[in-house]
Amino acid sequence: xxxxxxxxxxxxxxxxxxxxxxxxxxxxxxxxxxxxxxxxxxxxxxxxxxxxxxxxxxxxxxxxxxxxxxxxxxxxxxxxxxxxxxxxxxxxxxxxxxxxxxxxxxxxxxxxxxxxxxxxxxxxxxxxxxxxxxxxxxxxxxxxxxxxxxxxxxxxxxxxxxxxxxxxxxxxxxxxxxxxxxxxxxxxxxxxxxxxxxxxxxxxxxxxxxxxxxxxxxxxxxxxxxxxxxxxxxxxxxxxxxxxxxxxxxxxxxxxxxxxxxxxxxxx
Amino acid sequence: xxxxxxxxxxxxxxxxxxxxxxxxxxxxxxxxxxxxxxxxxxxxxxxxxxxxxxxxxxxxxxxxxxxxxxxxxxxxxxxxxxxxxxxxxxxxxxxxxxxxxxxxxxxxxxx
Numbered sequence: 001x002x003x004x005x006x007x008x009x010x011x012x013x014x015x016x017x018x019x020x021x022x023x024x025x026x027x028x029x030x031x032x033x034x035x036x037x038x039x040x041x042x043x044x045x046x047x048x049x050x051x052x053x054x055x056x057x058x059x060x061x062x063x064x065x066x067x068x069x070x071x072x073x074x075x076x077x078x079x080x081x082x083x084x085x086x087x088x089x090x091x092x093x094x095x096x097x098x099x100x101x102x103x104x105x106x107x108x109x110x111x112x113x114x115x116x117x118x119x120x121x122x123x124x125x126x127x128x129x130x131x132x133x134x135x136x137x138x139x140x141x142x143x144x145x146x147x148x149x150x151x152x153x154x155x156x157x158x159x160x161x162x163x164x165x166x167x168x169x170x171x172x173x174x175x176x177x178x179x180x181x182x183x184x185x186x187x188x189x190x191x192x193x194x195x196x197x198x199x200x201x202x203x204x205x206x207x208x209x210x211x212x213x214x215x216x217x218x219x220x221x222x223x224x225x226x227x228x229x230x231x232x233x234x235x236x237x238x239x240x241x242x243x244x245x246x247x248x249x250x251x252x253x254x255x256x257x258x259x260x261x262x263x264x265x266x267x268x
Numbered sequence: 269x270x271x272x273x274x275x276x277x278x279x280x281x282x283x284x285x286x287x288x289x290x291x292x293x294x295x296x297x298x299x300x301x302x303x304x305x306x307x308x309x310x311x312x313x314x315x316x317x318x319x320x321x322x323x324x325x326x327x328x329x330x331x332x333x334x335x336x337x338x339x340x341x342x343x344x345x346x347x348x349x350x351x352x353x354x355x356x357x358x359x360x361x362x363x364x365x366x367x368x369x370x371x372x373x374x375x376x377x378x379x
Contacts, residue, residue: 088367089367091366091367092365092366092367095272095275095276095366096272096364096366098275099271099272099275102271103271119269122341122362122363123269123272123362123363123364124272124363124364125363126341126362126363128341217341217343217361217362217363218343218344219343219361219362220343220363
């Protein structure tokens with residue numbers, strides 16, 4: 001990044017030098033024209049006039065060449081500036097993705113993992129109202145285990161669906177994400193069973209739940225490119241984190257039960 | 269959010285980050301021995317919210333010169349105006365864009 005920046009600065013320096021040189025040439029050109037005119041009026045020698053004419057021609061050509069080079073360098077600089085912005089954006093997006101994945105795998109506590117998923121959805125995606133649903137494999141029902149924004153989307157805390165039924169059920173069944181562009185469709189059509197986005201939480205092809213987004217923050221018009229990257233990341237990493245933390249809590253519980261049982265046996 | 273901010277602040281090589289869990293904790297840490305150059309606060313915090321914190325910092329003779337950036341989900345213009353009127357130097361709405369955050373901090377600290 002610094003290299004790009006210093007290259008851009010070098011180009012700027014080069015422009016300024018080119019500009020100064022061009023201005024100097026123009027002044028020289030002007031001076032020679034005056035001199036030529038003066039000599040012509042003074043009936044100066046033909047050879048001197050021709051020499052000065054040739055010099056003017058040479059300077060004019062050089063001036064044209066420098067102006068062209070100046071344009072080329074200016075284009076290059078614009079290109080560098082665009083690339084700099086693109087790289088800066090990529091850096092920003094990578095930072096978000098890094099932090100999101102780092103956070104997701106930083107704990108084995110189930111509630112903490114859910115809180116982290118909520119934080120990512122609020123802080124990095126910019127959702128105002130959403131729910132995290134988990135699939136109960138015994139009943140094939142998706143049930144909300146966490147939510148935000150009940151004030152703007154009443155019922156978001158109790159949203160549920162059967163596997164295969166409606167948009168949510170279909171997303172869970174097929175494992176394919178569902179999106180509506182809020183700009184195009186308008187938020188008026190959003191309902192509990194027709195969200196803005198529904199992202200399956202998948203471990204390989206096995207869906208364990210969904211993240212369902214109903215509304216974005218007031219200052220955010222629509223999903224951006226990095227949001228879709230974050231959704232992909234959430235689909236895989238959040239699912240693994242949720243699943244492993246759940247397994248961990250279950251094994252902890254089992255371990256405690258066995259430990260208590262053993263304690264009971266040894267004390268008797 | 270704190271992790272994302274901490275990660276973004278790694279760009280500032282010599283920055284030391286002191287985290288606080290809410291407004292009261294922040295005030296305690298601001299009154300401690302460490303010299304604080306910049307405050308980054310959310311509005312929605314338990315115990316004491318970010319707006320109250322901004323207002324108390326601005327009333328404190330020792331702390332009032334510290335630049336404050338509010339980072340929040342509240343993106344309405346009136347929220348922004350309210351935050352700035354209380355004395356915040358900048359107001360950043362979520363979702364967080366680390367490049368924007370870095371630019372704002374660099375401008376406030378002139379680094």
